[in-house]
Amino acid sequence: MAGSTTALAQEEAGTLHEQIVNKLRGVLLNGELADGARIPEALLCLRFGISRTPLREALKVLAAEGFVELRPNRGSIVAPIDPVEVAHLFEMKGAIEHMIGRLAAVRATGEDVARIEQAHGELALHPDPAAYTALNQEFHRALAAATHNPVLLQTYDNLQKRVLRLRFVVNENPQRVLESFGEHEGIMVAFRARARLDLAERLEEHNRLTGEAVRRALKGENA
Amino acid sequence: MAGSTTALAQEEAGTLHEQIVNKLRGVLLNGELADGARIPEALLCLRFGISRTPLREALKVLAAEGFVELRPNRGSIVAPIDPVEVAHLFEMKGAIEHMIGRLAAVRATGEDVARIEQAHGELALHPDPAAYTALNQEFHRALAAATHNPVLLQTYDNLQKRVLRLRFVVNENPQRVLESFGEHEGIMVAFRARARLDLAERLEEHNRLTGEAVRRALKGENA
DNA sequence: GGACGATTTTTTGCATTCAAAAATGATCCG
DNA sequence: CGGATCATTTTTGAATGCAAAAAATCGTCC
Numbered sequence A, B: 001m002a003g004s005t006t007a008l009a010q011e012e013a014g015t016l017h018e019q020i021v022n023k024l025r026g027v028l029l030n031g032e033l034a035d036g037a038r039i040p041e042a043l044l045c046l047r048f049g050i051s052r053t054p055l056r057e058a059l060k061v062l063a064a065e066g067f068v069e070l071r072p073n074r075g076s077i078v079a080p081i082d083p084v085e086v087a088h089l090f091e092m093k094g095a096i097e098h099m100i101g102r103l104a105a106v107r108a109t110g111e112d113v114a115r116i117e118q119a120h121g122e123l124a125l126h127p128d129p130a131a132y133t134a135l136n137q138e139f140h141r142a143l144a145a146a147t148h149n150p151v152l153l154q155t156y157d158n159l160q161k162r163v164l165r166l167r168f169v170v171n172e173n174p175q176r177v178l179e180s181f182g183e184h185e186g187i188m189v190a191f192r193a194r195a196r197l198d199l200a201e202r203l204e205e206h207n208r209l210t211g212e213a214v215r216r217a218l219k220g221e222n223a
Numbered sequence C: 001g002g003a004c005g006a007t008t009t010t011t012t013g014c015a016t017t018c019a020a021a022a023a024t025g026a027t028c029c030g
Numbered sequence D: 001c002g003g004a005t006c007a008t009t010t011t012t013g014a015a016t017g018c019a020a021a022a023a024a025t026c027g028t029c030c
Helices: A016-029 A041-048 A052-065 A083-107 A110-125 A129-145 A150-164 A174-192 A196-222 B016-029 B041-048 B052-065 B083-107 B110-125 B129-145 B150-164 B174-192 B196-222
Strands: A068-071 A075-078 B068-071 B075-078
Touching (some): A052 A068, A052 A150, A083 A129, A083 A150, A083 A174, A083 B083, A150 B083, A174 A196, B016 B041, B016 B052, B016 B150, B052 B150, B083 B150, B083 B174, B129 B150, B129 B174
Antiparallel strands (some): A068 A075, B068 B075
């Protein structure tokens, strides 16, 4: 049960820069630094109790991941959330969800099934948006993991993390949370039946609908 | 004609660490450092005429991209090519190729069409494996770009670069080069007809066949 | 009163430095 | 002669230092 199951765990071992990558990503995901805000190196060094060297290494990695924007000689900023990019993120994720469905239906082991069923079950017990986000992540990540394709899982994780920054705007919406759970029910039906294409299409569609909800929410915010 | 069209161009502008990321990736792609070989920081610093700081920043980024393996306190090594991972890479790329087909068929502009046609045409004139690799990259990248989805393009580029390390083992095979061109012909037919699903399936299949050729070649090498 | 420009301050990018860890090699003992 | 132990060298990881660039501050002039 050593800790590599949870995607967002802030591992405490390993090299310093790696820790910082995770911690800093956590900060960004929690919205502690607003979109487009400058990232004050000195401040974060103080906060994490490290020097600038590992922090800057972490910034480069996060820039490559798309969380941070590096402006030469002008400092780093939190990558602004661009509605157009959000659409592109979900579109890309759609392709992955489709493949997750096709593969997970065939490759899921007993363990995978257990994890997926459990996440789904817990989700049913927690209709409150607060718990929902984490459990929802777990559910979908368990499905992704059931493909047993690490490359896919890594790509999925990266996109998912980028999308996660938007949860504030959409998980407040209990309407959508309910709808989403309904879609999960359908997903589980297809999964239990090991119906590859059905599962693939349901996952892709679920992703599409979530994307649209996010886009609507973003539009509302910007109004 | 300023240089952001070519994916693998080693841009000369920008921050130092960025240049190094590209240069070093070039070194790795060219196979100058063998799989699993240790990456001598001091040597590369000398070669690039920089200090260790930007080099190490670049290493972190390349590690995140999957080209380099960072072993805490034990130095970095060129990420070894694992046949299983290669299979996973191609599987993942399949999902993307499928989506590229679906989107490019619909979204390709006149410019896109021109670029794609040109790459395809030049490819016909250069059946020699040497020129083939670069032109083939250009052809497929032009298709990816025709989706007009930067997130997809970036993901595609990353996977493609990782796969590119394997070109030595497969592009030597003139048999496969010819087959591949035949598949390209079919792809162009579907593309010109703007047949979404046909194009998608042809691209996915082409990717699958390339993957199998690579796997076969790898097996042969390892024998 | 406000805009422009010079000067100070801060921040950034990279090189250098330093401590700790690992690799290497020499010595000693069985 | 082989293997284990310990000193030496090399390499790594991170902090610090320094020059250049950008931002902020302030004074001056219109």
